């Protein structure tokens with residue numbers, strides 16, 4: 001048997017086992033030990049994979065998350081399982097409660113107050129397509145559409161903190177790439193809280209060399225506490241950390257196109273969604289494209305200017321359907337070039353510049369290859385006709401996922417497992433690639 005066929009044969013039963021073991025009855029934890037609650041973009045990726053096992057379960061995954069939506073439209077990045085002991089994950093549910101006691105979350109639900117990248121409309125569309133009759137018949141699409149529309153409105157109306165038509169993130173956890181070197185300069189302005197004032201739980205489950213540092217955590221806590229104490233208000237100029245990230249904005253554009261398709265399936269007007277996607281695409285090109293780097297960069301709204309660090313988030317605009325051909329070609333050259341080495345020095349795209357001063361092949365978002373990023377890139381490559389590159393990436397992802405025990409991330413050179421194992425989105429997305 002070739003290694004590709006062996007990988008395929010292992011991935012499907014292995015992925016099913018991971019997803020079954022991590023299912024709680026209403027949603028799926030990213031991993032039993034390290035992440036014992038529901039995470040926002042994880043659930044979107046998980047539903048994309050679990051729709052191949054059970055469409056109902058994938059619907060439930062997304063609807064559990066959407067039930068925790070705040071009254072301003074935001075989808076919180078964590079929905080806490082209140083049966084889990086509070087110390088099992090830091091920060092726990094009590095951390096996010098403002099002094100007023102009101103978070104905007106629906107009663108009876110414990111959530112965080114920050115957000116994660118908007119992959120949800122894309123996930124809902126893919127779950128719908130897995131069984132359109134069931135999705136319309138059960139009311140899944142009709143229930144999720146207004147919630148997704150409110151979510152996108154929150155992002156475009158309340159989070160345009162740079163005033164240029166893009167969504168800004170106000171915490172490094174929001175773009176989902178927590179300790180990316182892109183945040184080093186903007187975070188250096190943040191005064192960390194002292195390490196003795198909080199108790200990390202992540203180091204009980206993960207190697208310290210694979211995780212963010214205590215100094216990173218001190219700054220994460222300061223930013224989250226300031227946001228909470230300000231009543232989660234999104235006023236321009238009120239956040240110490242405000243960044244426009246190309247990954248977050250590209251995912252919003254892809255999801256806005258998905259929302260247009262959802263609207264059409266429900267007999268609603270898709271044009272406002274297409275118009276919003278077009279406006280966001282123009283703003284993305286205008287504010288974040290760097291022709292010299294051949295990549296989209298992050299914009300530091302507080303400090304001003306583009307951040308000169310090359311992150312895989314800058315390749316994610318390949319998911320944008322209306323990207324100009326010259327931009328697509330430049331991104332393809334950058335992906336294969338010395339900074340990301342795709343198909344030349346590595347088989348899976350690293351999270352950060354292989355040549356960057358901060359590159360570390362083991363530490364979280366500072367170099368390791370992640371399966372969600374590679375799944376998104378595979379989709380983007382295919383969308384723009386780079387079929388050979390997409391096929392090679394798919395084959396590598398299947399092989400490495402199976403060999404690594406569905407690792408959270410891997411060393412991009414050696415492909416050795418890093419972080420936790422039996423990680424849900426690795427299982428879900430490789431299952432999606434396999435079937």
Ligand code: 9WN
Nearest residue numbers: 030035039041042173176177178202
């Ligand atoms: C903080 C759950 C999440 C992912 C993020 C990843 C990591 C959390 C943490 O785990 O972040 O949200 O505790 O480190 O960076 O992308 O959603 O899998």
